[in-house]
Amino acid sequence: MSDTQMFERVAIIGIGLIGSSLARVLRRDELAGEIVACARRAETRDKALALGIADRATEDAAEAVAGADLVVLATPLSAYAGIAATIAPALRPGAIVTDVGSVKQVVIRDVLPQLPAGVRLVPGHPVAGTEHSGPESGFAELFVDRWCILTPPPATDPAAVATITALWEKAGMRVVVMEAEHHDKVLAVTSHLPHLIAYTIVGTATDLEETLKSEVIKFSASGFRDFTRIAASDPVMWRDIFLNNREAVLEILQRFSEDLSALQRAIRWGEGDKLEELFTRTRAIRRSIIEARQA
Amino acid sequence: MSDTQMFERVAIIGIGLIGSSLARVLRRDELAGEIVACARRAETRDKALALGIADRATEDAAEAVAGADLVVLATPLSAYAGIAATIAPALRPGAIVTDVGSVKQVVIRDVLPQLPAGVRLVPGHPVAGTEHSGPESGFAELFVDRWCILTPPPATDPAAVATITALWEKAGMRVVVMEAEHHDKVLAVTSHLPHLIAYTIVGTATDLEETLKSEVIKFSASGFRDFTRIAASDPVMWRDIFLNNREAVLEILQRFSEDLSALQRAIRWGEGDKLEELFTRTRAIRRSIIEARQA
Numbered sequence: 043m044s045d046t047q048m049f050e051r052v053a054i055i056g057i058g059l060i061g062s063s064l065a066r067v068l069r070r071d072e073l074a075g076e077i078v079a080c081a082r083r084a085e086t087r088d089k090a091l092a093l094g095i096a097d098r099a100t101e102d103a104a105e106a107v108a109g110a111d112l113v114v115l116a117t118p119l120s121a122y123a124g125i126a127a128t129i130a131p132a133l134r135p136g137a138i139v140t141d142v143g144s145v146k147q148v149v150i151r152d153v154l155p156q157l158p159a160g161v162r163l164v165p166g167h168p169v170a171g172t173e174h175s176g177p178e179s180g181f182a183e184l185f186v187d188r189w190c191i192l193t194p195p196p197a198t199d200p201a202a203v204a205t206i207t208a209l210w211e212k213a214g215m216r217v218v219v220m221e222a223e224h225h226d227k228v229l230a231v232t233s234h235l236p237h238l239i240a241y242t243i244v245g246t247a248t249d250l251e252e253t254l255k256s257e258v259i260k261f262s263a264s265g266f267r268d269f270t271r272i273a274a275s276d277p278v279m280w281r282d283i284f285l286n287n288r289e290a291v292l293e294i295l296q297r298f299s300e301d302l303s304a305l306q307r308a309i310r311w312g313e314g315d316k317l318e319e320l321f322t323r324t325r326a327i328r329r330s331i332i333e334a335r336q337a
Numbered sequence: 338m339s340d341t342q343m344f345e346r347v348a349i350i351g352i353g354l355i356g357s358s359l360a361r362v363l364r365r366d367e368l369a370g371e372i373v374a375c376a377r378r379a380e381t382r383d384k385a386l387a388l389g390i391a392d393r394a395t396e397d398a399a400e401a402v403a404g405a406d407l408v409v410l411a412t413p414l415s416a417y418a419g420i421a422a423t424i425a426p427a428l429r430p431g432a433i434v435t436d437v438g439s440v441k442q443v444v445i446r447d448v449l450p451q452l453p454a455g456v457r458l459v460p461g462h463p464v465a466g467t468e469h470s471g472p473e474s475g476f477a478e479l480f481v482d483r484w485c486i487l488t489p490p491p492a493t494d495p496a497a498v499a500t501i502t503a504l505w506e507k508a509g510m511r512v513v514v515m516e517a518e519h520h521d522k523v524l525a526v527t528s529h530l531p532h533l534i535a536y537t538i539v540g541t542a543t544d545l546e547e548t549l550k551s552e553v554i555k556f557s558a559s560g561f562r563d564f565t566r567i568a569a570s571d572p573v574m575w576r577d578i579f580l581n582n583r584e585a586v587l588e589i590l591q592r593f594s595e596d597l598s599a600l601q602r603a604i605r606w607g608e609g610d611k612l613e614e615l616f617t618r619t620r621a622i623r624r625s626i627i628e629a630r631q632a
Contacts, residue, residue, distance in 0.1 A: 171559075229556065241615060248619065264528035273616075318572050328569035
C-alpha cells in the first residue's frame with residue numbers, strides 16, 4: 043500500500059469523460075489499491091483497460107462494487123435508479139457511494155432510499171467537462187481550479203463528506219457544500235439553460251436550407267461557433283439532465299423567454315434605448331466574472 | 338514613398354477595435370503615406386496619437402477625408418448617414434470609401450446615395466473582433482485567417498473592389514464577395530442571433546436575486562461564462578446592428594423561438610426521445626465546423 047492511498051478499491055460505474063478523468067487522478071496520485079471500471083459496452087471496457095486506467099473491467103455493476111470502499115456513479119442520470127438496485131446487495135458495509143452528476147436532487151430521490159444501512163451517500167458534482175465523451179477523452183487535469191459541489195443529505199456522516207472533499211481536492215478542485223435543491227437551481231441558470239439555448243440555436247441553423255447552412259458553417263466564427271461547442275456535448279447525458287431538473291429549468295427558461303420577447307419587441311419597434319441599456323448592463327456581469335477569476 | 342505603399346492618405350473614421358487594428362496593419366506593412374484618425378472624443382484621438390497608429394487626429398470628418406484616397410468608416414452604423422453627408426463635399430475624386438460594419442444593406446441605403454460621382458463605395462465586413470472596445474484594444478493580428486466579406490453594389494468599379502480585396506488580404510484575411518442582402522441574412526444567423534441570445538441570457542441572470550446571482554458568477558464556468566464574453570461586446574455597436582438588420586434578425590429569431598418552445602414542451606412532458614434526437618443532430622454541425630477549420 044502506497045503512502046498516498048485513500049481507498050483499497052474504487053469502483054467507477056461509467057468510465058466516460060468524468061469517470062476516466064477521475065481514474066487518471068487516482069492512478070497518478072496512487073490513491074486507490076485497485077480501480078474497477080464498470081461499463082455496458084465491451085469496447086468501452088477494452089479502452090479503459092488499454093488506457094491503463096482500470097485494473098479490472100466488468101459489465102456487472104454488482105461485481106464491480108464488491109469489496110469496494112468507494113463507489114463512484116458516473117453514468118447518465120437515468121441509469122442511477124437501476125444501478126442502485128443492482129449494487130445495493132453487493133455493497134460493503136461502510137462503503138461510500140458518490141456520483142458526478144449535474145443534477146443532485148435526483149440522487150437523493152433515486153439512490154439514497156435503496157442503499158443499505160451503513161453505506162454512506164455523498165452526492166457530488168465536479169463542475170468540469172469538455173464537449174468530448176468516452177474514456178479516451180479524459181485527462182487528470184480536467185478538474186484543476188474548478189469547483190466541486192457536494193450535496194450530502196442532512197444526516198450524512200461528516201467523515202464520508204471529508205473523504206470525498208479530500209478526494210476532489212487531490213484532483214485540484216475547490217470543494218463547496220450546499221443543499222441539493224439549491225444546487226439544482228444555480229446550475230439550471232449557469233449550465234442547463236445555456237446548454238438548452240445552445241442546442242436550440244444550433245438546431246435552428248441545421249434546419250436552414252442547404253446553401254445558407256454551408257455559409258453559416260463557413261462564417262461561424264462570428265459568434266455561432268461558441269454555441270456549437272456547447273451543443274456538441276453528450277446527448278444522453280444532457281437529455282437526462284433536462285428530464286431530471288425539469289422544474290428549475292422550466293422556471294428559468296420562462297424568465298428567459300419573457301426577456302427575449304421584450305428584446306424582440308424592442309427590435310421590431312426600433313427602441314434603441316432599451317437595447318443599449320440592456321447591453322450595457324450585461325457588460326457588468328462579465329466584469330464580475332473576471333473579478334471572480336472565473337474567466 | 339515605400340515600396341509597399343498602397344495609399345497616399347488613409348482616413349479612418351472611428352478608431353475603435355477594428356479601426357485601430359486596421360491602422361496597425363497599415364503601419365506595420367507601410368501601406369499608407371499618412372494615416373488620419375477621426376474620433377468625436379478628445380480622449381480617443383489622444384490615445385490614437387499616443388499609440389502611434391495615426392499621424393493626425395481630428396474630430397472633423399470632412400477635414401479627415403480631405404485628400405484621402407481611402408476612407409474607412411469604422412463607427413457604429415447609426416453614424417453612417419451623418420458622416421456621409423459631412424464628408425461628401427470633401428471627398429477627393431476617385432477616392433475609395435469602404436466600411437467595416439456588420440450589416441451591409443444599410444451602407445448602400447445610407448452612404449451610397451450621398452457620395453459624389455467618381456467616388457467608389459466598396460462596403461466591407463471583416464468578420465473579426467473581440468469583446469473589447471477602443472483604440473487600445475486593437476492589434477494587427479486580429480484579422481489573420483478570418484473572413485472578410487465585400488458587398489459592392491452592382492455597378493462598382495472592379496478596380497476599387499480589387500484594391501480593398503488586396504488591403505484585407507495584406508491583413509491576413511480571406512476575402513469573399515456577396516450581395517449585401519445575402520450577407521445580412523447569413524450574419525443574422527451566425528452572429529446577430531447568437532449575440533441577441535447571449536445578451537438575453539446574461540440579462541436574465543442579472544435580474545436574479547442577489548444571493549443566486551453571486552453563485553451564478555461563481556459557477557459560471559459550466560456554460561454561462563461563454564455567453565458573458567459575447568454579451569460584453571460594445572453596446573452601441575450592437576444596438577445599431579439590431580436596428581439596422583431588423584428584418585433578418587426577427588425572421589431567424591422567430592424560428593429560434595418556435596424551436597425553443599418545442600424543446601420546452603418536450604422537457605415539460607418528459608419526451609426524452611425528442612431531446613436526444615436534437616442533441617445528436619447538433620453534434621454533427623460541430624463536426625462540420627471542425628472540418629471547415631473554423632473551430
